[in-house]
Amino acid sequence: MDPILRVTGTALPLDRSDVDTDQIIPAEWLKQVERSGFGRGLFSAWRADPDFVLNRPEHAQATILVAGPNFGTGSSREHAVWALMDHGFRAVVSPRFGDIFRNNCTKVGLVPAQVEAGEGAALLAAVQSDPALEVTVDVDRRVVLAPGAGIEAPFPLDDFTRWRLLEGLDDIGLTLRHLDAIAAYESGRPAWMPALSAPAGGAG
Amino acid sequence: MGTNEAMTLSEKVWERHVVRRAQGEPDLIFIDLHLVHEVTFDGLRLSGRSVRHPELTLATMDHNVPTTDLSQPVADPVSRRQMDALEANCLQFGIALYPMGHRNQGIVHVIGPQLGLTQPGMTIVCGDSHTSTHGAFGALAFGIGTSEVEHVLATQALPQSHPGTMAVTVDGQLPAGVTAKDVILAIIGTIGTGGGIGSVIEYRGSAIRSLSMEGRMTVCNMSIEAGARAGLVAPDDTTFSFLEGRPHAPKAKAWERALDDWRSLPSDPGAAFDKEVVLDAARLRPHVSWGTNPSQVVAIDGEVPDPEQFLDPSQRDAARRALSYMGLHAGTPIRDITVDTVFIGSCTNSRLEDLRAAAAVIQGRRVRPGVRAMVVPGSMEVKAQAEHEGLDRAFTGAGFEWREAGCSMCLAMNPDKLSPGERCASTSNRNFEGRQGPGGRTHLVSPAVAAATAVAGRFATPQELD
Ligand code: SF4
Numbered sequence: 001m002d003p004i005l006r007v008t009g010t011a012l013p014l015d016r017s018d019v020d021t022d023q024i025i026p027a028e029w030l031k032q033v034e035r036s037g038f039g040r041g042l043f044s045a046w047r048a049d050p051d052f053v054l055n056r057p058e059h060a061q062a063t064i065l066v067a068g069p070n071f072g073t074g075s076s077r078e079h080a081v082w083a084l085m086d087h088g089f090r091a092v093v094s095p096r097f098g099d100i101f102r103n104n105c106t107k108v109g110l111v112p113a114q115v116e117a118g119e120g121a122a123l124l125a126a127v128q129s130d131p132a133l134e135v136t137v138d139v140d141r142r143v144v145l146a147p148g149a150g151i152e153a154p155f156p157l158d159d160f161t162r163w164r165l166l167e168g169l170d171d172i173g174l175t176l177r178h179l180d181a182i183a184a185y186e187s188g189r190p191a192w193m194p195a196l197s198a199p200a201g202g203a204g
Numbered sequence: 205m206g207t208n209e210a211m212t213l214s215e216k217v218w219e220r221h222v223v224r225r226a227q228g229e230p231d232l233i234f235i236d237l238h239l240v241h242e243v244t245f246d247g248l249r250l251s252g253r254s255v256r257h258p259e260l261t262l263a264t265m266d267h268n269v270p271t272t273d274l275s276q277p278v279a280d281p282v283s284r285r286q287m288d289a290l291e292a293n294c295l296q297f298g299i300a301l302y303p304m305g306h307r308n309q310g311i312v313h314v315i316g317p318q319l320g321l322t323q324p325g326m327t328i329v330c331g332d333s334h335t336s337t338h339g340a341f342g343a344l345a346f347g348i349g350t351s352e353v354e355h356v357l358a359t360q361a362l363p364q365s366h367p368g369t370m371a372v373t374v375d376g377q378l379p380a381g382v383t384a385k386d387v388i389l390a391i392i393g394t395i396g397t398g399g400g401i402g403s404v405i406e407y408r409g410s411a412i413r414s415l416s417m418e419g420r421m422t423v424c425n426m427s428i429e430a431g432a433r434a435g436l437v438a439p440d441d442t443t444f445s446f447l448e449g450r451p452h453a454p455k456a457k458a459w460e461r462a463l464d465d466w467r468s469l470p471s472d473p474g475a476a477f478d479k480e481v482v483l484d485a486a487r488l489r490p491h492v493s494w495g496t497n498p499s500q501v502v503a504i505d506g507e508v509p510d511p512e513q514f515l516d517p518s519q520r521d522a523a524r525r526a527l528s529y530m531g532l533h534a535g536t537p538i539r540d541i542t543v544d545t546v547f548i549g550s551c552t553n554s555r556l557e558d559l560r561a562a563a564a565v566i567q568g569r570r571v572r573p574g575v576r577a578m579v580v581p582g583s584m585e586v587k588a589q590a591e592h593e594g595l596d597r598a599f600t601g602a603g604f605e606w607r608e609a610g611c612s613m614c615l616a617m618n619p620d621k622l623s624p625g626e627r628c629a630s631t632s633n634r635n636f637e638g639r640q641g642p643g644g645r646t647h648l649v650s651p652a653v654a655a656a657t658a659v660a661g662r663f664a665t666p667q668e669l670d
Contacts, residue, residue: 016521016522016525017518017519017521017522018397018398018497018522020497020634020636022634022636022637022638022639023636023637023638026638026642027616027617027639028616028617028642030617031268031280031282031283031286031617035246045637045638045642068518069398069518070397070398070401070431073397073398073401073431074333074428074429074634074636075332075333075634076331076332076333076347076348076349077349078349078350078351079350081349096398096401097401098401098431099401099402099431099432099433100333100346100347100348100349100433103348103349103352104349104350104351104352107349107351107352107355108351158228158229158230158365159228159229160228160229160230160363161230171351171355172251172253172354172355172358172359174363175232175355175358175359175361175362175363176359178223178224178232178361179359181223181224181232182223182232182234182256182359182360182361184223185223185234185361186234186360189234189236190461190462190465191458192454192458192459192461192462193236193326194236194237194320194321194323194452194453195259195260196258196259196260196261196262196300196321196452197259197300
């Protein structure tokens with residue numbers, strides 16, 4: 001994961017609520033074994049419509065997606081994050097995110113900025129009326145800024161995740177530093193808890 | 205949190221699994237069971253990491269397995285490649301795998317409980333949002349993404365921020381014909397798709413207690429459709445008698461010790477929840493979804509709502525779009541809506557009890573001509589038991605297709621798909637646009653309503669069939 005201090009650019013207004021991960025990337029796209037190339041599947045069911053906002057040239061360079069509430073609910077597919085990033089997005093702004101999606105974002109390096117409903121709506125309207133509006137999602141200061149529209153909307157980000165994003169740190173590597181604690185925990189687990197036997201022609 | 209403080213079930217399970225707690229950081233939580241399906245281990249291999257606890261990991265195939273003739277090679281080369289990759293990875297890393305055709309194969313959320321691997325007080329994760337199903341046993345079970353799957357494979361632990369707590373209490377007696385599926389659809393209709401975001405929902409109350417384990421699994425399964433991180437039901441004698449004697453359940457002395465422990469899990473009297481919602485069981489009716497998200501539901505006696513009646517502008521917009529996608533008009537009685545297809549299956553409603561309920565309805569009746577109806581059992585074991593009871597003959601005799609175990613038409617990753625405009629009464633959990641195939645129209649219902657609808661050709665309850 002690359003370090004992210006802030007994302008600055010134009011934004012794409014997706015004026016819909018309850019955009020679930022099945023809409024972000026439909027299941028038919030999940031069958032490939034590699035992680036790249038999912039951008040082509042992004043919102044694929046909606047992209048057939050030439051008027052769909054993702055098809056509009058004035059938003060072609062957008063790096064920030066501004067969406068309605070309940071963005072990324074539904075399936076846990078991380079492909080939704082990969083598709084958004086593959087298409088060029090580096091941050092998503094919404095009044096409310098699906099928990100798993102939001103978690104997946106911070107693991108891969110897409111910044112999920114959860115702003116207040118009123119501020120989200122204001123940002124959406126501002127971007128709709130001025131596609132060239134410059135927007136900044138500032139990880140360091142935990143705030144979404146659109147000076148041209150007078151918007152300054154803080155978003156929550158716990159210290160640990162903020163630090164990980166700023167430093168571009170691999171989550172697994174951080175946990176591996178605590179192997180002693182994990183081993184200590186393991187030694188205290190009750191013996192009755194289920195365990196499987198290794199496969200030998202058939203699983204146990 | 206002091207130890208003398210009253211705690212909820214989810215807090216108790218959480219506290220037992222904290223490996224490391226530090227100021228300003230998420231807790232590091234130990235994972236007791238990791239269920240795996242259709243993944244590659246490339247990230248792990250690339251970083252030179254191995255699987256810390258293969259014996260706490262179980263793999264199966266469900267999402268893209270064909271559910272027709274298993275003796276044929278898998279026609280879809282991409283699905284075949286994914287299955288081959290999983291098989292090779294499991295072999296290399298020493299992970300138990302129930303592949304296609306194995307007697308223990310099935311939907312991952314059906315086989316865990318069936319094998320007795322899902323037990324009270326455990327933490328269970330899987331790269332699938334419906335992992336919440338396992339919460340029916342009083343386990344803290346939640347879906348994770350690919351990066352977290354790798355994290356758990358490598359460390360058997362996961363950094364997680366502490367979830368909020370929410371109580372959903374359903375008190376009273378469910379009217380005849382109202383099932384667990386109707387309970388959860390009514391709950392989601394009440395709290396909305398975002399109602400549970402950030403929280404673990406504990407389902408409580410006499411109506412929940414009266415449900416079988418299968419029914420509780422149906423309820424917990426759809427917690428994610430309410431946005432919740434997980435759903436839970438406190439373990440009780442229903443839970444224990446379901447578990448006793450299953451292959452991975454503790455035996456003899458260990459069983460007694462486990463029981464003592466599990467009995468200490470339920471929320472303490474007076475434990476406080478961040479949010480509480482109460483529903484009156486006696487007022488619930490069979491539910492049908494009319495829209496494209498699982499909160500867009502109505503009682504079967506109702507009609508398609510008028511979007512203009514919604515006060516919230518974003519809900520009004522969503523309702524308008526949903527009606528146009530679903531090809532429905534405001535004011536149409538739900539019972540007047542005809543269907544092309546009926547799908548009984550998915551991790552929500554594909555267990556033996558579900559199949560029995562549907563079979564009881566279609567016994568001696570016929571699927572309406574022109575309606576395509578299929579049953580896809582949740583696991584090979586469910587399929588075998590159903591066949592032992594003769595349920596398969598009841599279904600095929602009525603004109604249903606009887607399939608092999610898998611996810612099938614729940615997500616349209618195998619060849620079972622809806623065509624554009626095709627309308628389906630489905631016992632699955634997601635009515636999203638295109639979920640069951642591009643342009644397909646999904647209505648979520650219980651197995652009993654699905655079966656009655658197959659016979660009537662329009663939405664119906666078993667009670668109203670002649
Ligand atoms: S049955 Fe459907 S919801 Fe359940 S695991 Fe399979 S695809 Fe997911």
